[in-house]
Amino acid sequence: MNTTPIVDVATLLAEIQAQIDGGNLVTVSETIETASVEQLTEILERLPLKQRAVAYRLLPKDLAIDVFERLSPGLQSDLIRGLQDSEVAAIFADLDPDDRVWLIDELPAALAPKLLHGLSEKERALTAGVLGYPKGSAGRRMTPEYVSTRVDATVGEAMQRVQARLDEAETIYTLPVLDDNRHVVGVVSLRDLMRATEETSVADIVQPAKVVTAYQDAESAARICTGARYLAVPVVDKENRLVGMLTIDDAVKILEFEDAEDTARQGGVEPLRRPYLATPIRVLVSSRIVWLLVLAIGATLTVQVLSVFEDTLEQVTVLALFVPLLIGTGGNTGNQAATTVTRALALGDVKPRDLGRVLFRELGVGVMLGTLLGIAGGMLTGLVYEPRIGFVIGFTLIAVCAMAAAIGGIMPIIARSLRVDPAVFSNPFITTFVDASGLIVYFLIAQAILQIG
Amino acid sequence: MNTTPIVDVATLLAEIQAQIDGGNLVTVSETIETASVEQLTEILERLPLKQRAVAYRLLPKDLAIDVFERLSPGLQSDLIRGLQDSEVAAIFADLDPDDRVWLIDELPAALAPKLLHGLSEKERALTAGVLGYPKGSAGRRMTPEYVSTRVDATVGEAMQRVQARLDEAETIYTLPVLDDNRHVVGVVSLRDLMRATEETSVADIVQPAKVVTAYQDAESAARICTGARYLAVPVVDKENRLVGMLTIDDAVKILEFEDAEDTARQGGVEPLRRPYLATPIRVLVSSRIVWLLVLAIGATLTVQVLSVFEDTLEQVTVLALFVPLLIGTGGNTGNQAATTVTRALALGDVKPRDLGRVLFRELGVGVMLGTLLGIAGGMLTGLVYEPRIGFVIGFTLIAVCAMAAAIGGIMPIIARSLRVDPAVFSNPFITTFVDASGLIVYFLIAQAILQIG
Numbered sequence: 001m002n003t004t005p006i007v008d009v010a011t012l013l014a015e016i017q018a019q020i021d022g023g024n025l026v027t028v029s030e031t032i033e034t035a036s037v038e039q040l041t042e043i044l045e046r047l048p049l050k051q052r053a054v055a056y057r058l059l060p061k062d063l064a065i066d067v068f069e070r071l072s073p074g075l076q077s078d079l080i081r082g083l084q085d086s087e088v089a090a091i092f093a094d095l096d097p098d099d100r101v102w103l104i105d106e107l108p109a110a111l112a113p114k115l116l117h118g119l120s121e122k123e124r125a126l127t128a129g130v131l132g133y134p135k136g137s138a139g140r141r142m143t144p145e146y147v148s149t150r151v152d153a154t155v156g157e158a159m160q161r162v163q164a165r166l167d168e169a170e171t172i173y174t175l176p177v178l179d180d181n182r183h184v185v186g187v188v189s190l191r192d193l194m195r196a197t198e199e200t201s202v203a204d205i206v207q208p209a210k211v212v213t214a215y216q217d218a219e220s221a222a223r224i225c226t227g228a229r230y231l232a233v234p235v236v237d238k239e240n241r242l243v244g245m246l247t248i249d250d251a252v253k254i255l256e257f258e259d260a261e262d263t264a265r266q267g268g269v270e271p272l273r274r275p276y277l278a279t280p281i282r283v284l285v286s287s288r289i290v291w292l293l294v295l296a297i298g299a300t301l302t303v304q305v306l307s308v309f310e311d312t313l314e315q316v317t318v319l320a321l322f323v324p325l326l327i328g329t330g331g332n333t334g335n336q337a338a339t340t341v342t343r344a345l346a347l348g349d350v351k352p353r354d355l356g357r358v359l360f361r362e363l364g365v366g367v368m369l370g371t372l373l374g375i376a377g378g379m380l381t382g383l384v385y386e387p388r389i390g391f392v393i394g395f396t397l398i399a400v401c402a403m404a405a406a407i408g409g410i411m412p413i414i415a416r417s418l419r420v421d422p423a424v425f426s427n428p429f430i431t432t433f434v435d436a437s438g439l440i441v442y443f444l445i446a447q448a449i450l451q452i453g
Numbered sequence: 454m455n456t457t458p459i460v461d462v463a464t465l466l467a468e469i470q471a472q473i474d475g476g477n478l479v480t481v482s483e484t485i486e487t488a489s490v491e492q493l494t495e496i497l498e499r500l501p502l503k504q505r506a507v508a509y510r511l512l513p514k515d516l517a518i519d520v521f522e523r524l525s526p527g528l529q530s531d532l533i534r535g536l537q538d539s540e541v542a543a544i545f546a547d548l549d550p551d552d553r554v555w556l557i558d559e560l561p562a563a564l565a566p567k568l569l570h571g572l573s574e575k576e577r578a579l580t581a582g583v584l585g586y587p588k589g590s591a592g593r594r595m596t597p598e599y600v601s602t603r604v605d606a607t608v609g610e611a612m613q614r615v616q617a618r619l620d621e622a623e624t625i626y627t628l629p630v631l632d633d634n635r636h637v638v639g640v641v642s643l644r645d646l647m648r649a650t651e652e653t654s655v656a657d658i659v660q661p662a663k664v665v666t667a668y669q670d671a672e673s674a675a676r677i678c679t680g681a682r683y684l685a686v687p688v689v690d691k692e693n694r695l696v697g698m699l700t701i702d703d704a705v706k707i708l709e710f711e712d713a714e715d716t717a718r719q720g721g722v723e724p725l726r727r728p729y730l731a732t733p734i735r736v737l738v739s740s741r742i743v744w745l746l747v748l749a750i751g752a753t754l755t756v757q758v759l760s761v762f763e764d765t766l767e768q769v770t771v772l773a774l775f776v777p778l779l780i781g782t783g784g785n786t787g788n789q790a791a792t793t794v795t796r797a798l799a800l801g802d803v804k805p806r807d808l809g810r811v812l813f814r815e816l817g818v819g820v821m822l823g824t825l826l827g828i829a830g831g832m833l834t835g836l837v838y839e840p841r842i843g844f845v846i847g848f849t850l851i852a853v854c855a856m857a858a859a860i861g862g863i864m865p866i867i868a869r870s871l872r873v874d875p876a877v878f879s880n881p882f883i884t885t886f887v888d889a890s891g892l893i894v895y896f897l898i899a900q901a902i903l904q905i906g
Contacts, residue, residue: 166647231684249701266716268785276796276797292822293829299777324759338720339719340720340729344730368738369745
C-alpha cells in the first residue's frame with residue numbers, strides 16, 4: 001500500500017546479486033519481499049540473464065505474474081526460454097488471451113504450439129481466435145473476453161450479464177450492443193446502464209459507436225480507440241459482426257510501441273525489444289549497423305558528385321569550406337519538412353490526395369526560409385571573403401532550402417503511397433538526396449557566377 | 454449510428470464553402486446535417502478562419518460541443534476569438550473543468566477572467582481549483598469531479614455514492630479510498646465493488662494504488678497513469694490528501710501532446726498547434742526559422758575549422774571529396790545513440806546516475822560500428838584512390854564513430870540534468886559538434902598519415 005519505496009533499486013539490486021552469487025536463496029526471497037512490483041520489475045530488467053531466471057523463480061506466485069506482465073516483450077521471451085516447461089505453462093495460463101498473443105509474437109515459432117497445448121480447451125479456443133488474425137492487425141490485439149448485450153434486451157438483463165461475467169471479462173465498462181445477427185448497432189456504457197431504470201430497453205440508450213475491423217492495422221485502430229468517447233471500441237469482421245473489443249489500455253500499449261518504432265527509425269535505429277541497459281552491446285550494434293551502412297553507401301554519391309567538380313575545387317579551394325554548412329542546412333530544412341508532414345499523416349491531418357497542396361506549401365516555406373538565410377549568409381560571406389562568393393552562397397541557400405523543403409514534404413506522402421513506413425524512408429533518404437543534389441546546385445551556381453568550368 | 458460516411462469530406466467541404474460564399478446559410482445547415490462528427494471536425498479544420506466561425510454557428514447545439522472538443526487547442530482558441538461573448542460563455546460552461554483549463558492555457562490571458570466570470574459558482578470553484586496548479590503540472594490536467602469513498606464505509610454505501618454522482622463525475626470506474634484525513638489509502642474499482650456483497654467493508658477490498666502529486670509534471674504523471682492497473686490515478690497534494698483524479702483518457706491526451714512536441718523538436722521544428730493544412734505558411738516558416746538559424750550559425754564552426762586546414766586542402770584536394778561522407782556518418786552515429794538514450798530516459802530505463810554506464814556502452818558500440826565501417830570504407834577508398842587515403846578514411850571513421858556515439862549517448866543525460874528537454878538539445882547540438890570535431894580529427898589524421906601540414 002506504500003507508494004514511496006523504502007530502499008532504492010540500486011541497493012536492492014546489489015543485495016540480490018550478492019545473495020544469488022553466494023547461493024543464499026532464502027535471503028533473496030526475504031529481500032524480494034521488501035520490494036514493490038515496480039522495483040522488482042526494474043531489478044529483473046537489470047539482472048544478467050541467468051540471475052534473472054533465478055530471481056524470477058523466487059517471486060511469490062501472485063507477484064510473479066504482475067511482474068511478468070510489466071516486462072518488455074523481449075525480456076518476457078528471454079525469461080520464458082530460461083524457465084522450465086511447467087513454470088512456463090503456469091505463467092501462460094495466467095495471462096489474458098491478448099497478452100498471450102503479444103508473447104507468442106515474440107517467441108520462436110516452435111514454442112507457440114507447445115504453450116497453447118498446455119491451456120484449457122476454452123482458453124485455447126479464445127487465444128486461437130485472436131491468433132487467427134494477421135500480425136500487426138487489430139484482431140491480434142483485441143480481447144475476446146467482453147460482455148455484450150442485445151439491442152432488444154432490457155437494462156436489467158444487460159446488468160445481469162455484466163454481473164455474471166465480472167471475473168472473466170477484460171472490460172465491463174463498455175458493452176457492445178448487437179442485433180439478431182451479431183451486427184454491432186452501437187455501444188452502451190456501464191454508467192448509462194446504471195443511470196437507467198431496469199425496465200428501460202437497451203435500444204433507448206444505445207449510443208452510436210466507432211468500430212474497427214479485425215483486419216485493420218492495429219495502430220490506426222488504436223488511434224480510433226483513444227479518440228473515441230468510450231473506454232473500448234468493438235472489433236468486427238468483414239460482415240460487421242462482433243469478434244472482440246479493443247480496450248483503451250491495450251490501445252495505449254500499441255501506440256507506445258508504434259511511437260517507439262517511429263522515433264527509433266527516424267533516428268536511424270531499429271527499436272529495442274528490451275530496456276536499454278538490459279540490451280547486450282552486440283544487439284545495440286546490430287540495431288544500428290544496417291542503417292549506418294545504407295546511409296554511408298548513399299553518401300558515396302556525394303563523393304562522386306564532388307569528384308566531378310574536382311577541377312573547380314582545385315581552382316577555387318575556398319568553395320570547399322562551405323560544403324558542410326550548405327548540405328547541413330539543406331538536410332535540416334528537409335528534415336523539418338519531413339518531420340512535420342510525417343506527423344500530419346499519422347494524425348490524418350494530411351491525406352495522400354493532398355500531395356499537390358503539400359508540395360505547394362513546402363515550396364513556399366522553403367523559398368521563404370532560403371531567402372532569409374540566403375540574405376544573411378550571403379552578406380556575411382561577401383564581407384568576410386569576397387562579394388562574388390557571397391552571391392554564390394546566397395543563391396545556393398535559396399535553391400537548396402526550396403528543394404529540400406519540397407522533397408522533405410512530399411517524400412513521406414510518397415512513402416505512404418508505396419506502403420513503406422514514412423518514418424523509415426523519409427529522413428535518411430532526404431539527407432542523402434539533398435546532400436548530393438545540393439552539391440550539384442552549389443557547383444553549378446558557382447561555375448556560373450565565378451565563370452569557371 | 455452509421456460508421457461509413459456517405460459523402461466524402463472533400464465534397465462536403467466544397468459544398469459548404471460554396472454555400473457560405475453564396476450567403477446560402479439554410480442549405481449549409483442542411484449539408485451539415487448529413488455529416489458525421491468526425492467529418493465536421495475535419496471540415497472546420499480545413500475552412501478558412503472566417504468561414505469556420507460561420508459554419509460553427511450553424512452546428513446544432515448538441516453537436517457543437519462534441520466538435521469543439523475534438524478541435525486542436527490552437528483552433529479552439531481561434532474559434533473562440535471569432536465568436537460572440539454569449540456563444541463563448543455557452544461553450545465554456547459545457548466543457549469539463551479540466552478541458553476548460555486546457556483551453557484557458559491557449560487563450561490570451563485577458564480572456565480567462567471574463568470566461569470564468571460567466572460560470573456558475575460551483576463550476577468556477579472547480580475550474581479555479583485546477584487552475585491553481587502551475588502550468589504543465591499534473592494538477593492542471595486532473596479532474597476535480599470524481600467519486601471517492603471512505604475506507605471504513607461499506608460497499609453498499611460506496612455504491613450509493615457512485616449512484617448519486619453518475620451525471621457529474623468524470624470518472625466513476627475507479628474510486629479513491631480515503632481515511633479520516635482525506636489521505637489516499639488506495640483505490641477500489643467499480644468492478645470490485647460490484648463483485649462484493651453490500652455489507653463488505655471497503656477496507657477489505659481496497660487495493661494499493663499508485664498516486665501522483667499535483668505539482669509533479671504532467672508527462673511523468675501520465676506515464677504512471679497509463680502504466681497503472683486502473684483507469685485513473687489519484688492526484689494528491691504535498692500532505693498526500695486527495696485533490697483530484699487523472700483519468701487514462703486525459704493521460705493519453707497529455708502523452709500524445711508530449712510525443713508530438715518531442716518528435717517535432719527532434720526534427721528541429723516547434724510543434725504546430727493546428728492541423729498542418731490549417732496552419733498559415735508564415736506560421737510554418739516561423740516554427741522552423743529559429744532552429745534553422747541556430748543550426749546554421751553552429752555550422753559556421755565547420756567553415757572556420759576547414760579554413761584552418763585550407764593549406765592542407767589545397768595540397769591534397771582529394772581530401773575534400775570525403776568531407777560530406779565523414780561528417781554525415783558521424784552525425785548519423787551520434788543521432789542513433791541520442792535517439793536510443795533519449796527514449797530510454799523518457800521510459801525511465803536509464804536514470805541520470807547511469808551516465809558512466811551509458812558512456813562506456815556507447816563508446817563500445819561506437820568503436821565496433823566505426824571498425825566495421827572503417828574496414829569497409831578504408832579498403833574501398835584504398836582501391837579506388839590510393840592506399841594512404843584508404844588508411845586516412847578508415848582511421849577517421851573509427852575515431853569519428855566512437856566520438857559521435859559517446860557524445861550522442863551522454864548528451865541527452867546531460868540535457869536532462871540541466872533540466873533542458875533532451876529532445877531539443879541533443880540531435881541538433883550533436884550534429885554541429887560532431888561535424889566540427891570530426892573535421893578536426895579527419896585533418897589531423899590526414900596530416901599524420903600523409904606527412905603534410
